Amino acid sequence: MAKLLIKNGLVISPTGVIANDVLIDGEKIAAVGAPGWFESSEQGCDKVIDAKGKYVIPGGVDVHTHMELPFGGTFASDTFETGSRAAAWGGVTTIVDMAVQRYGENVFDGLAEWHRKATGECAIDYAFHQIIGGVDDQSLKDMKYLTEHEGISSFKLFMAYPGVFYSDDGQILKAMQTAAECGAMIMMHAENGPAIDVLVQQALARGETDPRYHSYTRPSPLEAEATHRAIVLSHVAGNVPLYIVHMSAGDALNEVAAARHNGRNVFAETCPQYLWMTLEETLGQPGFEGSKWVCSTPVRSRDHDPHYIGQMGHGHQGDLWKGLRMNELAVVSTDHCPFCFKDQKELGLGDFSKIPNGIGGVEHRMELIYQGVVAGELTLERWVETCCTTPARMFGMYPQKGIIAPGSDADVVVWDPNTKTKIGINDKHHMNMDHSAWEGWVIDGKVDTVFSRGTVLIDNDQYVGRKGHGKYIKRGLSQYLV
Numbered sequence: 001m002a003k004l005l006i007k008n009g010l011v012i013s014p015t016g017v018i019a020n021d022v023l024i025d026g027e028k029i030a031a032v033g034a035p036g037w038f039e040s041s042e043q044g045c046d047k048v049i050d051a052k053g054k055y056v057i058p059g060g061v062d063v064h065t066h067m068e069l070p071f072g073g074t075f076a077s078d079t080f081e082t083g084s085r086a087a088a089w090g091g092v093t094t095i096v097d098m099a100v101q102r103y104g105e106n107v108f109d110g111l112a113e114w115h116r117k118a119t120g121e122c123a124i125d126y127a128f129h130q131i132i133g134g135v136d137d138q139s140l141k142d143m144k145y146l147t148e149h150e151g152i153s154s155f156k157l158f159m160a161y162p163g164v165f166y167s168d169d170g171q172i173l174k175a176m177q178t179a180a181e182c183g184a185m186i187m188m189h190a191e192n193g194p195a196i197d198v199l200v201q202q203a204l205a206r207g208e209t210d211p212r213y214h215s216y217t218r219p220s221p222l223e224a225e226a227t228h229r230a231i232v233l234s235h236v237a238g239n240v241p242l243y244i245v246h247m248s249a250g251d252a253l254n255e256v257a258a259a260r261h262n263g264r265n266v267f268a269e270t271c272p273q274y275l276w277m278t279l280e281e282t283l284g285q286p287g288f289e290g291s292k293w294v295c296s297t298p299v300r301s302r303d304h305d306p307h308y309i310g311q312m313g314h315g316h317q318g319d320l321w322k323g324l325r326m327n328e329l330a331v332v333s334t335d336h337c338p339f340c341f342k343d344q345k346e347l348g349l350g351d352f353s354k355i356p357n358g359i360g361g362v363e364h365r366m367e368l369i370y371q372g373v374v375a376g377e378l379t380l381e382r383w384v385e386t387c388c389t390t391p392a393r394m395f396g397m398y399p400q401k402g403i404i405a406p407g408s409d410a411d412v413v414v415w416d417p418n419t420k421t422k423i424g425i426n427d428k429h430h431m432n433m434d435h436s437a438w439e440g441w442v443i444d445g446k447v448d449t450v451f452s453r454g455t456v457l458i459d460n461d462q463y464v465g466r467k468g469h470g471k472y473i474k475r476g477l478s479q480y481l482v
């Protein structure tokens, strides 16, 4: 079992930034001590990293990815092998991917398929949520079994995509009641799908086919309304824990904030694309270029939508950054769902509704949220809290994951704040895509060294990990329940 020492760095946790040395023994963090504390053990270490001037943070935990997701007649372009390797390049050491059950399919078949895709392929540790695309008596029973026996304690439902993943309010209520009985978390894609489908058909009938209409036909009130409805249903179902995924709108965030102020078990995540990208600069680009940024919920306009009377006065992005500071948004995930431009995004040429929904970003979340620290939007502690610690606690993996503490898995990233990273297809880019949604972005900071359970994955700008290193994590219940 290798012994490793990371010395002279600044160790970051949600509660502080402290000069400390970290001793790793095998797969676990053995001890954290004041600088120089382990000097006498140094000789016996297999590797000593001098992290002077650098941050030492827990490995990132990305709780929302879609490797090989079947969507829109194609599959997300990252496999577990390529996507988990790209995650490692980005300082992420755990992903929670979404296993899929669609209407008419068996939950266990969907889960088995996800295990087949991931087993022996991953560079980093991984767990699963289960998408329930067909709520019926059998899938409700299966939810209980998965929670109690398979380490899958969270279930994603969709209020959008009628005919694909959509559940109606009655089905949602039943799934929530089941989750309430077994302590599981309901994750909600909160957009009013039937209303969106009407707007999409009307836009297409008017000849509005460009990618930007993807956002115009999914206005923020339809995210806010669905968020509100999900919150009401979760209340009626017995205050089941509810986690709203990929939140992009200030008006939807207001609904979560109100529920939380009322003491409800309601949580939400956002993603880097909503914190940094605007409709005007991405989806709104001329021609078909904007298809690279088609995802749902959509990236939103710089200002609040014209028909929405903003409450906070600084656009959706300002609302989201504020929400992150106030803990109205608890987590940043990526919703990593990559599609190539060629042959995949191009499926929607001439009809924006046929563009596969998703952006690839698993590699860039830690870097992009660190930019929030540089920009003065977040503290270092909050960066680590929203990207590492809270995701682990929210989904039952803490303190194994998400913290640098004795006994925790030695998932550690040495972060260099004194250098820059250029993102782009010919620069830093390891996802299996022919473009980057972040092409040309030059950002502060860089992933230096990445350890997963004491094994070095990234060092000196080289990937030295291997597929199959990553293990399946059986999760417990959320550790944020009241």
Ligand code: URP
Residues within 6 Å of the ligand: 066, 189, 246, 294, 295, 296, 297, 335, 337, 357, 358, 359
């Ligand atoms: O556009 C997105 N978000 N694609 C992935 C599927 C989902 O709804 O999360």
Ligand code: ZN
Residues within 6 Å of the ligand: 189, 245, 246, 296, 297
């Ligand atoms: Zn979704």
Ligand code: ZN
Residues within 6 Å of the ligand: 064, 065, 066, 335, 336, 337
């Ligand atoms: Zn998603």
